[in-house]
Amino acid sequence: CNYSSTYICFHFVNAFPLILLDLLPAKNGEEATMQFLLELVDILTNYVRKSFDRSTKVLDFHHPHQLLEGMEGFNLELSDQPESLEQILVDCRDTLKYGVRTGHPRFFNQLSTGLDIIGLAGEWLTSTANTNMFTYEIAPVFVLMEQLTLKKMREIIGWPPGEGDGIFSPGGAISNMYSVMIARYKYFPEVKTKGMSAAPRLVLFTSEHSHYSIKKAGAALGFGSENVVLLSTDERGRVIPADLEAKILDVKQKGYHPLFVNATAGSTVYGAFDPINEIADICEKYNMWLHVDGAWGGGLLMSRKHRHKFSGVERANSVTWNPHKMMGVPLQCSAILVREKGILAGCNSMCAGYLFQPDKQYDVSYDTGDKAIQCGRHVDIFKFWLMWKAKGTIGFEQHIDKCLDLSQYLYDKIRNREGYEMVFDGVPQHTNVCFWYIPPSLRGMEHNSKEYREKLHKVAPNIKAMMMESGTTMVGYQPQGQKVNFFRMVISNPAALQSDIDFLIDEIERLGRDL
Amino acid sequence: CNYSSTYICFHFVNAFPLILLDLLPAKNGEEATMQFLLELVDILTNYVRKSFDRSTKVLDFHHPHQLLEGMEGFNLELSDQPESLEQILVDCRDTLKYGVRTGHPRFFNQLSTGLDIIGLAGEWLTSTANTNMFTYEIAPVFVLMEQLTLKKMREIIGWPPGEGDGIFSPGGAISNMYSVMIARYKYFPEVKTKGMSAAPRLVLFTSEHSHYSIKKAGAALGFGSENVVLLSTDERGRVIPADLEAKILDVKQKGYHPLFVNATAGSTVYGAFDPINEIADICEKYNMWLHVDGAWGGGLLMSRKHRHKFSGVERANSVTWNPHKMMGVPLQCSAILVREKGILAGCNSMCAGYLFQPDKQYDVSYDTGDKAIQCGRHVDIFKFWLMWKAKGTIGFEQHIDKCLDLSQYLYDKIRNREGYEMVFDGVPQHTNVCFWYIPPSLRGMEHNSKEYREKLHKVAPNIKAMMMESGTTMVGYQPQGQKVNFFRMVISNPAALQSDIDFLIDEIERLGRDL
Helix, strand or coil: CCCCCCCCCCCCCCCCCCCHHHCCCCCCCHHHHHHHHHHHHHHHHHHHHHHCCCCCCCECCCCHHHHHHCECCECCCCCCCCCCHHHHHHHHHHHHHCCECCCCCCEECCCCCCCCHHHHHHHHHHHHHCCCCCCCCCCHHHHHHHHHHHHHHHHHHCCCCCCCEEEEECCHHHHHHHHHHHHHHHHCCCHHHHCHHHCCCEEEEEECCCCCHHHHHHHHCCCCHHHEEEECECCCCCECHHHHHHHHHHHHHCCCEEEEEEEEECCCCCCCECCHHHHHHHHHHCCCEEEEEECCCHHHHHCCCCHHHHCCHHHCCEEEECCCCCCCCCCCCEEEEECCCCHHHHHHCCCCCCCCCCCCCCCHHHCCHHHCCCCCCCCCHHHHHHHHHHHHHHHHHHHHHHHHHHHHHHHHHHCCCCCEEECCCCCCCCCCEEEEECCHHHCCCCCCCHHHHHHHHHHHHHHHHHHHHHCCCEEEEEEECCEEEEEEECCCCCCCCHHHHHHHHHHHHHHHCCC | CCCCCCCCCCCCCCCCCCCHHHCCCCCCCHHHHHHHHHHHHHHHHHHHHHHCCCCCCCECCCCHHHHHHCECCECCCCCCCCCCHHHHHHHHHHHHHCCECCCCCCEECCCCCCCCHHHHHHHHHHHHHCCCCCCCCCCHHHHHHHHHHHHHHHHHHCCCCCCCEEEEECCHHHHHHHHHHHHHHHHCCCHHHHCHHHCCCEEEEEECCCCCHHHHHHHHCCCCHHHEEEECECCCCCECHHHHHHHHHHHHHCCCEEEEEEEEECCCCCCCECCHHHHHHHHHHHCCEEEEEECCCHHHHHCCCCHHHHCCHHHCCEEEECCCCCCCCCCCCEEEEECCCCHHHHHHCCCCCCCCCCCCCCCHHHCCHHHCCCCCCCCCHHHHHHHHHHHHHHHHHHHHHHHHHHHHHHHHHHCCCCCEEECCCCCCCCCCEEEEECCHHHCCCCCCCHHHHHHHHHHHHHHHHHHHHHCCCEEEEEEECCEEEEEEECCCCCCCCHHHHHHHHHHHHHHHCCC
């Protein structure tokens, strides 16, 4: 019996003599298929259980060359001949064994952490349904779920009811790319047909702390990365509105056209929220598009306690919001939301007759494909919809508030602790807590000396490498501007408790003590 | 006991009194989590079994307003308060009930059909691992699998070993967009920083039968859709090389710069393969980038019998190849493959320090994030890798050959059958069989008359609507150029048999007889 649980019991009466050709669509393939899938589910559920168990390692680190050479029968190479189903199941087990447990309570490495069981169930169903969002015809339920969810998200943003549009895209970078495309279409629709030469030199503005996807979009869409102007920030990483206005005037004086401002709501490193209302005033004054990149911060819109950080968001023309980050939805789940109805389709439609036939028997305004830059589009909505059903809006709010409380706990714990230095002063706006750990050997050294900076720069990478080797926890680090490498702790993991924060601090001190 | 199988037996000893807060990460949440997931798996495996059962309908069609009004307790609206887990499971059942069974042996509606059990297992594992492809750090195994699989695909294309690059992207449209970006970067790298004004007017060439994503890429990337020149085709939908050369010369004479040619390998409607070698000659002559869009046709590269249709592909600079189409891999799984090493990173890198630290303890050349236009990137590789392991290259070959045989069977069956007319002559190059069904009332009418054309134009939509209402099978239709609506049958479904083809023809005749 695979489970000792009192609730559930499997009986695999036979051993596993199955071959691929026994599986569906083979005639009478039902039993073999069920047996195979349940063996797999056994592997997966065991993995899930262990991922939540703090006595399990977060990862079992190996270098690329080690995995490529093959680990005890785990061979990554593909061959002409098939493997047995038994080996396939072993491959599945090994794939998980040498991976990283992103759902582990002590995994803090990325903005997306944790494993939500309802979200997981949603993904399993999504892959079983294996369909495509481009038409109502083959995804009727999912298309409606997307529409209703986007509507709800726009309501939460605070846009007028009945207006607006949006779409789920494969991640925040693509969502941000959409915002730039739509802004260009709004002010210079002829670029769609005639290219960038039909417009004056267009300039985009975004914080020096913002996500690199705005610059990437500028490069990809033909603006050029030099026409993405980086805005200065205060010591907390928030855009300084006066700097924006000065740079707009500078650009205008050169004869270029200021088109678009991105305000970040939850920056990647500091978790900073740009002052949206002040930026919106400037955008209105100069007739520019205002995009809010809430990829990371978006979840806070669902918290009555924290949504004030988004004050002014209802004045934005478009918003990126990634439920796969702060809200714990499995990857990928990112929405681009647009205030003006129709502009998304106007920007992207090519009216491909073979796919979007106007003479179908249903209301074809539900076909979403021509609004997208994709053709086929993965179903990203269901897991999110299902989590919303299971938690309710209040469940998301509780999760957000809890993560921010934990982050405050960490902040309170280390801000005056010996051997720690905060990267910026004051309570973080999001769950990002940025700090240096100063090993005893560096304490008391002159902070501005070259030697100190060089040594400190190596501390976080060294501790991180040891952390990964020992597999106990994972947290990110990076430099920022003139600031040498520091830890960036982020909390979006629903499994994390105060004791896990304590563990992280203990672990940093244990590993860094003798550096 | 949920399964009467002799192999497997579940015992759900208790009823289902679970609430969300019982699930992991709750303390002692293991049993409740297992119980919930196994209840879900029961729903999913039942769905899988029924999907392969020909007595089950392909779909249970409802109009948008019907689903929005709520079907017998299936309410799509989201609320502030949570639903019970019992209701969540009912929602899962209903979501599948009102969806479309894309794995059904009689689902022929799209290029992506069928439900591969190994691919499904791969997706379930992928969502359980819930990680992100951007760094080796958090996706070590998946990053290596992607690298090895892309290498294998480049070998199959026939590029020199040790060279080349590639990445999995969220669908063929994005893969094609990559090809245009890379081509621009190759010839005019300064566009990345300075924008399109740093280059002369650039022109892209693609067949009038090609996928609309090339035009969409032209619009999005700042070329303008008018600078995407459509090439004439022969009656089989293949580009006429002389037309390409004439149009290049025309563009040059106007002082514009011909940059890029897309050769389609398996067009969406006709399944046509453009003559790659002749197009490659022209590209070499005029120093242009050659992209091969094998999103649909790519699978044929794995068939010794059919890969000659790709003759010359090794001369391409880039290739799009979607395993999620002809090879039956679950959506999404699309690769953009590039012959020149380093150019993908050169084109897209922004060197974001907070994500891609150069001072990690492992070889950071394995971090893929800076090559992509995305930041976070879903794990699309595992299901494909697992299927390749389970089938071997020969298993994919057998699947491809079988689908093409079935398509030939359909072609042979209807080409001389009363009431059918083929849209183009000769054996189709891919599995696309394009035909009109002529109801008895239209037979013998003058084919060029306005009345005949108008009536015939309505036949396919009418039959399709009745098919969806009765839920028995699904096949696509569309007009093409001057040709009124016709059926486009495509076969990629591994579950389809000759009897399913027979069924489709019988069904068309049953539904269309009295039109």
